[in-house]
Amino acid sequence: MTDRLEIRNLHVRVEEKEILKGLDLIVQKGEIHAIMGPNGSGKSTLAFALMGHPKYEVTEGEVLFKGENILELEPDERARLGLFLAFQYPYEIDGVPLSRFLLQAIKARRANGEKLPFGEFRKRLLENLKKLRLDESFATRYLNEGFSGGEKKRAEILQMLMLRPEIAILDETDSGLDIDSVKIVAEAVNALRGPDFGCLAITHYQRILNFLKPDYVHVMVDGRIVKSGGPELAHELEAQGYEPLLRELGIELEEGAQRPSKEEEKEGVA
Amino acid sequence: MTTNGTSAQTNVELWSRQAVETLSRERGEPDWLLAWRLEHWEAAQRLSMPGSRYTQVRGLSLEELTPAPAAAIPGEAASPPRPEATAEEEGVAARYALLDGAAPRIERSSGLQPKGVLLLDVEEAVREHPELVREALAALPAPSDRITALQQAFFRHGLFAVIPRDVSLEEPLKVVQEVTQADRAAFSLGVLIAEPGSSVTLLEELVSSREVERAALHVGSLYVRVGRGAEVRVASVENLPTRVFHFARRRAVVEADGRLSWTLGWLGGRLVMSHVETVLDGPGAEVEDVQVFFTDGRQHFDLTSNLLHEKPHTRGEVNVKGALKGKSKSVFWGLIRIAPGAQGANAFQAERSLILEDGPRSNAIPSLEIEANDVRCTHAAATSQLDEEQIFYLRSRGLSEDEAQRTIVEGFFEPTLEKIPLESVRERMRELLHRKWQGTAGAKAA
Numbered sequence A: 001m002t003d004r005l006e007i008r009n010l011h012v013r014v015e016e017k018e019i020l021k022g023l024d025l026i027v028q029k030g031e032i033h034a035i036m037g038p039n040g041s042g043k044s045t046l047a048f049a050l051m052g053h054p055k056y057e058v059t060e061g062e063v064l065f066k067g068e069n070i071l072e073l074e075p076d077e078r079a080r081l082g083l084f085l086a087f088q089y090p091y092e093i094d095g096v097p098l099s100r101f102l103l104q105a106i107k108a109r110r111a112n113g114e115k116l117p118f119g120e121f122r123k124r125l126l127e128n129l130k131k132l133r134l135d136e137s138f139a140t141r142y143l144n145e146g147f148s149g150g151e152k153k154r155a156e157i158l159q160m161l162m163l164r165p166e167i168a169i170l171d172e173t174d175s176g177l178d179i180d181s182v183k184i185v186a187e188a189v190n191a192l193r194g195p196d197f198g199c200l201a202i203t204h205y206q207r208i209l210n211f212l213k214p215d216y217v218h219v220m221v222d223g224r225i226v227k228s229g230g231p232e233l234a235h236e237l238e239a240q241g242y243e244p245l246l247r248e249l250g251i252e253l254e255e256g257a258q259r260p261s262k263e264e265e266k267e268g269v270a
Numbered sequence B: 001m002t003t004n005g006t007s008a009q010t011n012v013e014l015w016s017r018q019a020v021e022t023l024s025r026e027r028g029e030p031d032w033l034l035a036w037r038l039e040h041w042e043a044a045q046r047l048s049m050p051g052s053r054y055t056q057v058r059g060l061s062l063e064e065l066t067p068a069p070a071a072a073i074p075g076e077a078a079s080p081p082r083p084e085a086t087a088e089e090e091g092v093a094a095r096y097a098l099l100d101g102a103a104p105r106i107e108r109s110s111g112l113q114p115k116g117v118l119l120l121d122v123e124e125a126v127r128e129h130p131e132l133v134r135e136a137l138a139a140l141p142a143p144s145d146r147i148t149a150l151q152q153a154f155f156r157h158g159l160f161a162v163i164p165r166d167v168s169l170e171e172p173l174k175v176v177q178e179v180t181q182a183d184r185a186a187f188s189l190g191v192l193i194a195e196p197g198s199s200v201t202l203l204e205e206l207v208s209s210r211e212v213e214r215a216a217l218h219v220g221s222l223y224v225r226v227g228r229g230a231e232v233r234v235a236s237v238e239n240l241p242t243r244v245f246h247f248a249r250r251r252a253v254v255e256a257d258g259r260l261s262w263t264l265g266w267l268g269g270r271l272v273m274s275h276v277e278t279v280l281d282g283p284g285a286e287v288e289d290v291q292v293f294f295t296d297g298r299q300h301f302d303l304t305s306n307l308l309h310e311k312p313h314t315r316g317e318v319n320v321k322g323a324l325k326g327k328s329k330s331v332f333w334g335l336i337r338i339a340p341g342a343q344g345a346n347a348f349q350a351e352r353s354l355i356l357e358d359g360p361r362s363n364a365i366p367s368l369e370i371e372a373n374d375v376r377c378t379h380a381a382a383t384s385q386l387d388e389e390q391i392f393y394l395r396s397r398g399l400s401e402d403e404a405q406r407t408i409v410e411g412f413f414e415p416t417l418e419k420i421p422l423e424s425v426r427e428r429m430r431e432l433l434h435r436k437w438q439g440t441a442g443a444k445a446a
C-alpha cells in the first residue's frame, strides 16, 4: 500500500538530545488517529520531524509516503506531496495577508501549471471561512498577526481546508479553543474525512475526540508509542490520567517530562 | 586610475574659483548669484567630506571628476531620452528631465497653462524671476560639508516650480534624472513652492539606462515650501547604477496647517547619503516621512530624517524600513527636536531593518531634543534577522525556501508601503523591491 504514511523505527534528536526513540506508526488514508501523551513526550517533535523541520535531526528510521522515503525531501516538497501540519504554536508573519498567502500556497502546490481560477478560489475561501465561523474580513488580515489564540488555531484549519492535504497532522489544534470552537474545528476536519484523507490528531483532551471519533488512539511516552487501542483508550486516560497506564507498563517518567499541568487539566474540563 | 597628468590638471581647473566665475558669467547671472556661488566655493575649500564614524566616503576622488558641462560633450547624448508617451498620455501635469545634471527638458501638458503654474528650469527662473530664486536660495541652510558646498557653487539645473495660491494640480509633476556618465559630477537644485491653499504632487526618479563603468557623483537638493493650508506630496525612487555616489538633501518648511508627505525609496548606488529635514513652522503643520530601502553587495546607505517642531500642535511621523543583503551597510539618523513653546507637538519616529544574511550591518542613531513639556514623542529602532521558524512555517505550506524568504521580506515592507499615499508609487516600490530580491537571489545562485 502506498496510500499511507508509514513511520518505521523513527529516532529524532533535537539539540543533541534524543527525543524520539524508535517510533512506529502507520496512518492509512481514510483513518483518523489520535496521539495522546504527557507534556514533553515528543508529540510535537514527531510532527516537526514528519514535516522536515531543520532543527529536528532524524538519526535512524524511515518515513514512507506514496512510495517515497520522505525524510529525503524538503519541507515544501513534503507539503506538495500532500502532507500538512497544523502548528501547536503558529507563527505570525507580518505584512502577508492571509488570503494572498493561501493563493500563493495553492499555486505552489500546483507546480505543474494547473490553474485555479480566482473566482473558484474566492468561492472556496468564503465557504471555508463560513464553515469556521470566521468573518470575511479575517482573510485580509496579516497571517496570524494579532490573532487571538483561538483564531490562530482556526486559521490553521482554514489553511488545511484550502490546501486539501492527504495526510494532516494536527498538533493540539484543540488547545486554547473554546467549547464551541472545538466542535467547529472538529466538524471542519470531519468534512474532509473520506478515503482520500488521513489524520493524525495530537491532543490532550477527550472533547475533540468525541467529535472526531478516531479509529485509533495511541499513547506516546518518552519518544515511543507505548500503547495503541480504540477510542475507549482515550476515555480511560481522561478518567484516570497516565499514571495507572505507566505503572502497568513499568515506565518511570524522566525528569523534565511531566504530566499535564493543573491549568491545562482545567482547560480540559472547562 | 585613468587620469593622466594633463587631464588631472584640467580637472583642477574645472573645480576652480575661476570655473565658477566663468559658469556664472556665461549664463549672464546677476551679481548676487555669483556672490552666492563663490561664497559656497570658498566654503568648499574649508569644509571636509560628509561622513561620520559610520560612514566614510571612499573610492570617490573629486579631482578625477568633471562637473556637468554647459553643453553636451561630443559623442554623448545631447538630451535625456524622450519617453514614448507624451506627458499627457502618461497622466502627468508636466515632465522635467535631466541627463547627468545637464540638458534639461520640460514638457508641459496643456492643462497647466491656465492654472498659472510656474514651471521652469532654474537657469531660466534666474533670468525671469530672479527675486523668487533669490528668496528660495536664501532659505537653504549653510552647507556643512564639501559636497553640498560644491553643489551650490556649481549647480546648473533643476526644476523650479511655483504652484499659485489655491491651485490644485490633480496630476503630478514628474522629474526624471539620469546618471549615465562615469567620472562625472552631476548636480541638481530643485525648488518647489506651494503657495497657501494649493496642492501638488512631485514624483522624482533617479535612474540610469545603463551601467556606469567607473565612479560618478550625483548630488541633488530640493527645497520645498508648503504654504499655509497647502498640501504637498513628494515621492522619489532612487535606483542608480552601482558605482554612483549619491548625495541628497531635502529640506521643507511647512507653514500653519500645511501638510507634507515624503516617500523615498532607496535601491541603487554605491554610497547614498540622504538628508531630509522638515521644519514644522506653523501650528497644525504636519509631515509624514516614509522611507524604504533595500541594499545588497557593498552598498552603503546613510539616511537622516530630522523633524523640527518649531510651533505648537505640529505633527510629524517618520517610518523607515529597510532590508540588507550581502556586505551592505545602513545607518539611520533620526532627530526629533521640539522647540520651546511648541506645546502639543506630536512626533513619532520608527526605523526597522531586516538583515537577510550574516554580512550586513545596520545602525540606528536616534536623538531627541525636547524643549517643550506638553508633547508626545515616540521613537523606536529595531534590527532583526530572518526567522528560521517563520521560514519553516511557510515552507510547510509548500513555498520553496526562496519564496518563503521573499514572502517574509515583502511582508516586512508591506505595512510601510501601505502608508505611501500614492497608489502608483506604492506599486512601483513593490515591483522594484521584488526585482531587487530576484536580482540578489539570482546573484546568490550564480
Ligand SMILES: Nc1ncnc2c1ncn2[C@@H]1O[C@H](COP(=O)(O)OP(=O)(O)OP(=O)(O)O)[C@@H](O)[C@H]1O
Pocket: A014, A015, A019, A037, A038, A039, A040, A041, A042, A043, A044, A045, A046, A055, A088, A256
Ligand atoms: N527546538 C527545541 N529545542 C530544544 N528542545 C526541544 C526542542 N523541541 C523539543 N524539545 C524538547 O524535546 C522534548 C519533547 O518536546 P515536544 O515539544 O515534542 O513535546 P510534546 O509531547 O509536544 O509536549 P506538549 O504536550 O507540552 O506539547 C522536550 O523535552 C522539549 O524540551
Ligand SMILES: [Mg+2]
Pocket: A043, A044, A045, A088, A171, A172
Ligand atoms: Mg507539543
